[in-house]
Amino acid sequence: MSTTISQILIILTLAGSILCGKILVFPHDGSHWVNMNVLIQELHFRGHHVTVLRAADSWYVKEQSPYYHSITIDFSVGGDAAFFKTFVFRQLQIRREGSSFWTQLSLDMELGRKFYEMHRKICEMVIRIIEDPKLISSIREAEYDVMLTDPANGGGVVLAHYLHLPLVFNVRWTVHGEAQFAIAPSPLSYVPFPLSLLTDKMTFFERVYNMLFYHLRLFFYKRVVGPHYTALCNRYFGPDVYYFELFQAADIWLMRVDFVFEFPRPTMPNVVYMSCFQCKPPKALPDDLEDFVESSGEHGVVIVSMGTLVGQLPDYIADEMAAALAKLPQKVIWRYSGKKPSTLGNNTILRDWLPQNDLFGHPKTKVFVSHGGTNGILEAIYHGTPIVGLPVVFDQHDNLSRMKYKGVAQVVDIATINQNVFLKAMLEVLNEPSYTINMNRLSRLLRDTPVQPMDNAMFWIEFVMRHKGAAHLRTESYKMPWYVYYSVDVIAFLLLVVSGAVFLIVAVIRCLCCRACRKKRVKQD
Amino acid sequence: MSTTISQILIILTLAGSILCGKILVFPHDGSHWVNMNVLIQELHFRGHHVTVLRAADSWYVKEQSPYYHSITIDFSVGGDAAFFKTFVFRQLQIRREGSSFWTQLSLDMELGRKFYEMHRKICEMVIRIIEDPKLISSIREAEYDVMLTDPANGGGVVLAHYLHLPLVFNVRWTVHGEAQFAIAPSPLSYVPFPLSLLTDKMTFFERVYNMLFYHLRLFFYKRVVGPHYTALCNRYFGPDVYYFELFQAADIWLMRVDFVFEFPRPTMPNVVYMSCFQCKPPKALPDDLEDFVESSGEHGVVIVSMGTLVGQLPDYIADEMAAALAKLPQKVIWRYSGKKPSTLGNNTILRDWLPQNDLFGHPKTKVFVSHGGTNGILEAIYHGTPIVGLPVVFDQHDNLSRMKYKGVAQVVDIATINQNVFLKAMLEVLNEPSYTINMNRLSRLLRDTPVQPMDNAMFWIEFVMRHKGAAHLRTESYKMPWYVYYSVDVIAFLLLVVSGAVFLIVAVIRCLCCRACRKKRVKQD
The missing domain is CATH 3.40.50 (Rossmann fold)
Incomplete structure (x- = not known):
């Protein structure tokens, strides 16, 4: 009982x-x-x-x-x-x-x-x-x-x-x-x-x-x-x-990145890295997509998605991309709502929307062609899928330059793209094993956390509700004027004291020297 | 199957x-x-x-x-x-x-x-x-x-x-x-x-x-x-x-404090706050101690421990402390290996060693008299026991000044201690509810973590073993000379460029002015 x-x-x-x-x-x-x-x-x-x-x-x-x-x-x-x-x-x-x-x-x-x-x-x-x-x-x-x-x-x-x-x-x-x-x-x-x-x-x-x-x-x-x-x-x-x-x-800053993605840097106690909080193990694909993916055989599939903002592309870009993709032995699944490119290959299907997380998690997925949005990149890291980046605007260049630096992406200028350059980048990432090896290493680091990112985010939102804030985790240094924050006033004061002391010592020595000289002169006289 | x-x-x-x-x-x-x-x-x-x-x-x-x-x-x-x-x-x-x-x-x-x-x-x-x-x-x-x-x-x-x-x-x-x-x-x-x-x-x-x-x-x-x-x-x-x-x-710095104890400050991604990793729920006390504690009735008990370094105290200090403790209605358990103080009251027992964590966790424990060691303070916070501090050496003053600032401790100078001052501090912490209220608030904050501190510490040691380090969490800024780290060279360069530009502009304006003046003079002549 x-x-x-x-x-x-x-x-x-x-x-x-x-x-x-x-x-x-x-x-x-x-x-x-x-x-x-x-x-x-x-x-x-x-x-x-x-x-x-x-x-x-x-x-x-x-x-x-x-x-x-x-x-x-x-x-x-x-x-x-x-x-x-x-x-x-x-x-x-x-x-x-x-x-x-x-x-x-x-x-x-x-x-x-x-x-x-x-x-x-x-x-x-x-x-x-x-x-x-x-x-x-x-x-x-x-x-x-x-x-x-x-x-x-x-x-x-x-x-x-x-x-x-x-x-x-x-x-x-x-x-x-x-x-x-x-x-x-x-x-x-x-x-x-x-x-x-x-x-x-x-x-x-x-x-x-x-x-x-x-x-x-x-x-x-x-x-x-x-x-x-x-x-x-x-x-x-x-x-x-x-x-x-x-x-x-x-009170709390739930940051949408972490140090697998970003460079290490100073942080504050009230910053919580929730990073890939939307990432999760893949679910089964819809039957038609699963059949298409399976039909790719040993070559696997390439996923292309340019994010929600760039649903459509100028024709010349879409055509160059499609032409290059058509030359790949892989199957290609392209999230695209624009006009069907004239050069689209038989190996490529277009979709308005993709179950991106489930596709990245599929063992046949080889490469992700991305505009460089943070979410997509984090999902690709989570599932260990290397990237060919086509950054368009905002932070996309920066995101992809980090991935390139970490050896998990090739970046192509989408504005001046031509099929040869794009194809070369695709083949490089598909055929050079280091991209996948590096991405798998990042994936292991990203997944290896003491608390799942979503649980961490929920914990800290609930923490703030339980304790009516998180004042003990944040400094109030932001209330200081800049010259106080950077101790400029203290340094100026100390310099003043030191130079005052030096001036005084020099003055005293001079005075003593003068007196000594005067006495000597009086004696000589 | x-x-x-x-x-x-x-x-x-x-x-x-x-x-x-x-x-x-x-x-x-x-x-x-x-x-x-x-x-x-x-x-x-x-x-x-x-x-x-x-x-x-x-x-x-x-x-x-x-x-x-x-x-x-x-x-x-x-x-x-x-x-x-x-x-x-x-x-x-x-x-x-x-x-x-x-x-x-x-x-x-x-x-x-x-x-x-x-x-x-x-x-x-x-x-x-x-x-x-x-x-x-x-x-x-x-x-x-x-x-x-x-x-x-x-x-x-x-x-x-x-x-x-x-x-x-x-x-x-x-x-x-x-x-x-x-x-x-x-x-x-x-x-x-x-x-x-x-x-x-x-x-x-x-x-x-x-x-x-x-x-x-x-x-x-x-x-x-x-x-x-x-x-x-x-x-x-x-x-x-x-x-x-x-x-x-x-690779990883497992810090033995956190921001319930310390003031908030900038930190680095490879610093892990394990804080009260040794704290745990109390176990039952040995029978003799349990009987002694229970005999304290509604007044409860006071725990005195001056750490491992200060097992003994000069006689005059031990006598003054004992005399003050003798005047309390509480029972007192004192971890002390020195000579029995002459003024020891009937309410006080001396022990060579105490199950400190179990005593703090006992509902009858009212106050902890401490030298201010980090471990003891963290245990006291964990169990919500307010403190009377008698700092002796090293970081003990600093630790206790933090607790005083947070309204959970009174601090007495042990060197010049007399029974009246000590008794006054004891009564203040025993009778003024704010000390316990504040300490309970700190206790709630300290315990409210997404991962138990010990699990966190273990996770990060094992993380370093799994990944052969944690290079992605640490900057290499320490390799920079100080003038590079603080951008002194960049600021000097920019000042030089700006002053060079100003000098050039001034020179050009001067030159133009001179020419204009000369022309004017020539005309006037």
Whole structure:
């Protein structure tokens, strides 16, 4: 009997530790949502109640979901899918035509204006939420335990502070650039700034470039996004509350990378590497795909996917790619929603969507042709599939340059692609065993963790709910002025004291010497 | 049938992952061994083979153990227990008598010489190992998987490099001071240097003190221990291999603290916080102790333990402590091997040894009177027992100042102790609920980890064995000269370029102005 009681007690204790919390989510639209949705599903499965704030015209975030309750703000953020699709085409064209610096700059500035506009609208959305008395009091009354947000926009940060909620980030990029640069010391001598294509071992001029690039990006971020969030903070919290500080004060940063992917660098105690939290063992393929894969025989299959943003490609690129793929003895499965390339081989099938994780996990999969998105690369590492990279925009070049450096990828310029170059890269990765050997080594490292990444992510979200934050894991060094943080005032003071002391000693010695000389002279006289 | 086969496969896979490795241990003698021995026992229980290198006259490390095989080097390191015991007495006397700065300095220098001598002897022991052909070849032939060492001495570091073994540290202090200062960026504006008694929030003059103190300690460490290890490296690896680099290149640093105990600070990916890895739920007390504890009624018990180094105290201190403890309504259990204090109350029993963890875990335990050793404090936090601290030497002041800052301890100067002051502190911690409330909060934080600390420590030792190191988790920034690490050369170069450009522009403008003036003058003429 007493055993039964103790068993019940254990069950109750476990049930208590799996606290059923209320989580408010302020997501970032676009491909970022894909990751957030994976976390939300898992939170739902663990019994938590998730509420997602979304704009009426959200690009990715659906109103209806079995996993979350949504609050739709009657407001258009204008994710501008159309712009981003033409942006990709224009970017490729500029690179292909080797257009002038000014053409590229003009496109970059247009992109900057789009981001500027996006952040302005997100701030307006936050105002709309806070200043809708019915909405904000319903949010208050729901008594959420935590705000989960992607700090690629700052709406969730401001709203969390307004609602006095602890803050958890699902993050790789922040409004100010790469996440860790905002809170961990990042010596520019060995921490390459993202998008710089540098490694952690740089020559002198690479280090010069890294420093210039870092300051340029920081300037850009501050100009493009700073004003909106500063105005928002001024509006609700007065002039003494700085947006950048609110954001640095987040309790937990769930980072979407780790050091199998990234170069090692200083980190902070409240940064949790959840890395490939979406990776899982493969399920069986649908029958038609399984038949197709099996039909590849000993040659195996090649998986081609250019991500959600690049569903279509300019015809000339698709044709060159298809022509090269047609020459392979492998079968090819290509996720592609554009016009069927004229050079498509019999060995290639096109699909709108692929069960990517299950395909990577299939023993017949030999190579992944990728645009270089973080998720795809992490899944490829998890399953040990080497990569041929065709980076298009944003962090894709940087991601793939890391993979190339680690000996698991070949990278081809997609803008100037021709079938021979692409075929050569494909054959290199298919036939040279080192790519697979290296990728299998990375796979073993990525999988070898004391806690599964998803369990780790869930643990820390629940930790913040249990303890109402994680203040003991974060420094408040961000509140210091820069000259205090870098001890410039202390060094200046010590230099002053030392030079004062030296001056005094010299003066005394001089004075003594003068006196001695005078006495000598008096004696001589 | 197929289910059975798959079950067998799973079991075999698990068995494979629980690799039975061979671990070579180069420990640090004294209280450091207590921690190392706990790790060794666990490694033994997990099926690993542990070999410990020890000097013939080792103070703590026994030759015979059910948990490890030992290799005794026929050599006297001279742990000098006698010196350290008199050192404690002399230290207390100096503080009680308020002796001059010079008396303190003279004692400190004597201590410095002892450490200097100890490190010299450890280096001699390493030479003795390497230059004994039979011994070193037997070590080589054993094909160890990893070197586990406490870098409070550098013997294990040099030996690991000599034997080409991956390196795991069980560490809080290194030869060069606090462990993290050696590898993680440590801004002195908010990272207090250990032994400084500072917190992570400092005034200007505290920051000045922190900087001076840091450089002073670094100078001390380099003078006291640097020469021996440098000579050792020169002897075996030539002039291009620096001891400090070998030591910074360790694969994994198992830190014996965490951020419930320490202030938050930057860290590195290869630092694993195992913190209270020796803490565990309490077992039942021996009958006599249980009866004594139960007899305390509602008042509960007080546990007094001054650690392994301070088994005895000067009579005047023991008498004052005993007199104060005699006045408490609580029962007192005192770990003490000295002469029975003349003022000992009826409520107090003395014991040579205590089942400390089981006593802390007893619901009747109210307060822990501690010298401030890290292990005891962590156990007290784990079980939620507030502290009255009587720091004696080394890091004890610093440890207890952290606990005082967190509102879980009162600290009394043991050197000038009198029964009234001690009694007041005891009553304060016994009667003011905030101490227990705060300690229970810390306890909840300390226990709330995704992996048990001991499992985490074991995982990472086994990780290093599985992957022959953990190179992907450590930077090689330690190989950079300081001016490269801090980008001084890059900043100087950029300043040069900017000032060059300014100079050129000014020169051109001047030249143009001069020409314009000349033309004007010519015209006027």
